[in-house]
Each structure stands twice: as C-alpha cells, then as structure tokens.
Amino acid sequence: MRYSRIIGTGSYLPEKIVTNDDLSKTLDTDDEWIQSRTGIRQRHIAAPEQETSDLALMASQRALASAGLAADDIDLIVVATTTPDMLFPSTACILQDKLGIHNGSAAFDVQAVCSGFIFALATADRMVASGMAKNALVVGAEVMSRILDWNHRNTCVLFGDGAGALVLQASETPGILSAHLHSEGQHRHILNAPGQIRDGRIHGSPYIHMDGGAVFRFAVRVLAESTLEALAHNGLQPADIDWLVPHQANARIMDATAKKLGVPPEKVIHTVSGQANTSAASIPLAIDYGARHGCFKPGQLLALAAVGAGFSWGASLVRWG
Ligand code: ACO
Numbered sequence: 001m002r003y004s005r006i007i008g009t010g011s012y013l014p015e016k017i018v019t020n021d022d023l024s025k026t027l028d029t030d031d032e033w034i035q036s037r038t039g040i041r042q043r044h045i046a047a048p049e050q051e052t053s054d055l056a057l058m059a060s061q062r063a064l065a066s067a068g069l070a071a072d073d074i075d076l077i078v079v080a081t082t083t084p085d086m087l088f089p090s091t092a093c094i095l096q097d098k099l100g101i102h103n104g105s106a107a108f109d110v111q112a113v114c115s116g117f118i119f120a121l122a123t124a125d126r127m128v129a130s131g132m133a134k135n136a137l138v139v140g141a142e143v144m145s146r147i148l149d150w151n152h153r154n155t156c157v158l159f160g161d162g163a164g165a166l167v168l169q170a171s172e173t174p175g176i177l178s179a180h181l182h183s184e185g186q187h188r189h190i191l192n193a194p195g196q197i198r199d200g201r202i203h204g205s206p207y208i209h210m211d212g213g214a215v216f217r218f219a220v221r222v223l224a225e226s227t228l229e230a231l232a233h234n235g236l237q238p239a240d241i242d243w244l245v246p247h248q249a250n251a252r253i254m255d256a257t258a259k260k261l262g263v264p265p266e267k268v269i270h271t272v273s274g275q276a277n278t279s280a281a282s283i284p285l286a287i288d289y290g291a292r293h294g295c296f297k298p299g300q301l302l303a304l305a306a307v308g309a310g311f312s313w314g315a316s317l318v319r320w321g
Contacts, residue, residue, distance in 0.1 A: 004128035004136070005175030006318065008067025008167035011288035012058035013044040013275065020157070029153045035273075039251020043160030043276035046143045051085040053094040055163035056141035059284070060099060063165035066291075069135060074167075075105035076133035078124045080116030080140045080280035083147060084109060087197070095139065105133070112183070113191075114247050114308025116140060116280035118316055121166070121304075122179035125316075128170050136168040140280035147193050149207040158250070159208070160276035164284025174319050180229045181314040182222070190214040191309040219253045223305045224260040226315035230303065234317055238262050240301055242320075243290060247306035248272035248282040257305070269295065279308065296320040 019042045020031035034040055046055060056079060064071060079092040092107035101107075112119040117140035124136040141163035148156040168176070195206035223246055231237060238261045246254045248271050258268050269286045278285060283304055290296050298321025307313035 002129055003171045003173060003175040004125045004168040005171040005173070006166050006320070007169045008063045008065070008069065009165070009284070009288040009291045010059045010062025010064070010066055011162065011164040011285045012055050012062065013162045014046040014050060014055065016045045016047065017042050018045050023157055027151070027153045027156070029157060034157050037252070038158060039273050040157065040276045041273045044162055045145045046161040050143070052081050052083050052141045052143050053085050053091050053098055055143070055161065056091065056095045056139045056165065057098045059141065059163035059165040060095065060137055060139055063137065063167050067167040069167060071099040071101050072103055073135050074099070074101055074137045075103065076124060076127055076136035077107035078110055078120040078136065078138050080110045080112065080120035081142055082111065082113045082116065082279050083143045091141065112308060112312040113310060114249065114277070114279045114282070115306040115310070115312045115314055116308065117283045118179065118304060118306045118314040119181055119312070121176065121316055122181055122314070124168055125176040125179065128168050131170070134170050137165060138168055138284070139163060139165040140282070140284045142279045142281045144277070144279055147206060147208055152207070154212060155208050155210055158277050160278050162275055162278040162281045162285050164281050164288050166284055166287065177234050177317040177319060178230060179314060179316040180226055180233065181312070182226065183310050183312040185310060187218065187311040188309065190218070191311070216250070216253060218311060219249060219307045220256045220260065222307050222313040223247070223253070223257040226313055227261055227303050227305045230315040230317045236301070236317070241267065241303045242300035243267055243269055243296060243302045245269045245283060245286050245290065245302055245304045247308070248275065248286055249277045
C-alpha cells in the first residue's frame, strides 16, 4: 500500500450554545460587531465535566460507525489538541482507553494549535502509507473555552469547543495526495497562551493573547501560499479544487483566502458561523459537515489549509471517496 484514504468521518459539538447576544449581556460587545468582523453567530461550549477526550470520544465513535469499523480495528490514534485533558498522558492515550481499545497500538498527541489537524493528518497518512498502521483514527478536539478570559472581548468571542474525527485506511489509490507543513517560531508572540507551570503554580497568563491584525494578515498570506504549494506539487491548479476546506478561524480570513486563490464562495465549506473557531477541531468538523451534507462526491478534490499559533501552517490535498 502506498497511500491512505478517508473511509469515515464523525464530529461532536457540545449541547450548550452561547450566542453573540448571550455574550453581550456580560461583555461590552454586540452581535453586529462580532458578525461583521468574524462571521460568527454562536459557539458551542463544553459542560464543566466534559474533557477534550470526551468530545473526541463522541466524534470518534461516529467516525468509526461511518467507516463500518469496530474500535479494535484501529491500530493508530493521533489527536491534535491545544487543550489536552491533562499535562500527561496524552489525550490520545485517554481516548484509546475510553474507546475500549486495548490492543497495544500507538496513540499520541500532536500540538500545532489551530493547524494541529493538518499536522496530525500528515503524520497518520505517512504512518499508514508506510505500513506502520492499517486503520488510523485522526482527531481534532478542543475545549478552547477553558483557556479564554471571558472578560476580554477581543479574544473570547472568537472561539468555541468541539471535536472532529477521520478514519484513514491503507489504500492502493490516493486518498491523501500530499501534505505541506511549515512553522516559523519567531512569530510566536503574536498569538499565544504564555502561562508556564513552575513550583506547582501557573506563572504568567494561562489565557489566549493575540494581536488580531497581525494574525489576520499572516493567516491570509500563508493559507493561500500553502494551498498553491500543494497544488503545484501535484501538477494541479486552483481551478481543480472542488472544495476548499480552510481552518474556520473567521469568515473574513476564509473569504480573503478564497479570493486570493480564485475559488468561488460556493466551493468553500463554511461552518464558522455556528461553531466559531474550534482550533484543531475546525477542519475535521468542516469535513464531517461536508460529508454528511452530501457536498463531497467521489473523486472530487478537497484542499485543506490551516494556520495557527507557532506560527505553524500547512495544506493537504485529498481525493474524496
Ligand atoms: N466587541 C466590540 N468591540 C470590540 C470587540 C468586540 N468583541 N473586540 C474588539 N473590539 C474593539 C477593539 O477594542 C477596538 O476598539 P478601540 O478602537 O476603541 O481600541 C475596535 O473594536 C477595533 O478593533 P480592531 O482590532 O481594529 O478590529 P478589527 O476590525 O481588526 O477586528 C479581529 C478584530 C476580529 C480580531 C480581527 O483582527 C481578526 O479577525 N483577526 C484574526 C484573529 C483570529 O481569527 N484569531 C483566531 C485565532 S488565530 C487562528 O485561528 C489562525
């Protein structure tokens, strides 16, 4: 087998919905400001007892059902998350146990913030294609609500909680065509949660800090650049894209990226309005949305592109079906 391909998708959004109007009751903000700047109408927020691994579990069970596999068929779990259940062990190991998988196969986390799912997918794809695993569960799961300062309107309105999962299987035909990953750590100051654990305490802020304008400019540039890099690598053009599935940070970033690429709005999967930015979960949530709404047809080309703190970014091309 030289490739991997997606054989199942699933997602989960917590029950509790917080609308922009709900936020405006405790914050100096309003629906018009948030929608016009970001396209976000509402976000889902995990219940206090729900951990990242619980969201991941629901998404994974749905992905397994859609793939027609049992949990024990999975021999690799890669979870992308910025908000792990605990410092260690990995959320992937906790998920493996919650799924009832006790076959000794590998499970580990990948941390690349909002681009984490692209990094996790690339890792799992190469492990499956090389024969290290046969059926991989690739998950993006986040409880971003836990690292937001809910008194800080510049950041807290932007994020939400959720999880998405894909099942990858070894295949003679592609599947995942290629992945192109990048990081530039010198830009780590424009978006971070800088708190450090030392002497049993958190030193510095545990909340998200962001220079919104700098993030916006960086995101639009690299989402388009990495998508073009992936297309060129495969001898393809922007016109060959059937569906652009960008990280769902903000509608204006997605619109500007699609415009730069010349991809018409009707070919862009758009879930940010109902989910806000779910960081590493946003791309698998968007893929599951597209799959369940019958958007993707066999043979169609999906372009996935994500960017996040680090800065880290990347793109991957997928042949559907
Ligand atoms: N409600 C009302 N007013 C607000 C809010 C809010 N929620 N947030 C900020 N403001 C105010 C600011 O305080 C500022 O007021 P001031 O001029 O009195 O200081 C004013 O609105 C304008 O602020 P700007 O930052 O200039 O607004 P801008 O039009 O740039 O939009 C935004 C801000 C939405 C954050 C934009 O910069 C953006 O989308 N950046 C990208 C950030 C992003 O998507 N981050 C997600 C994480 S990164 C990732 O996933 C890639």
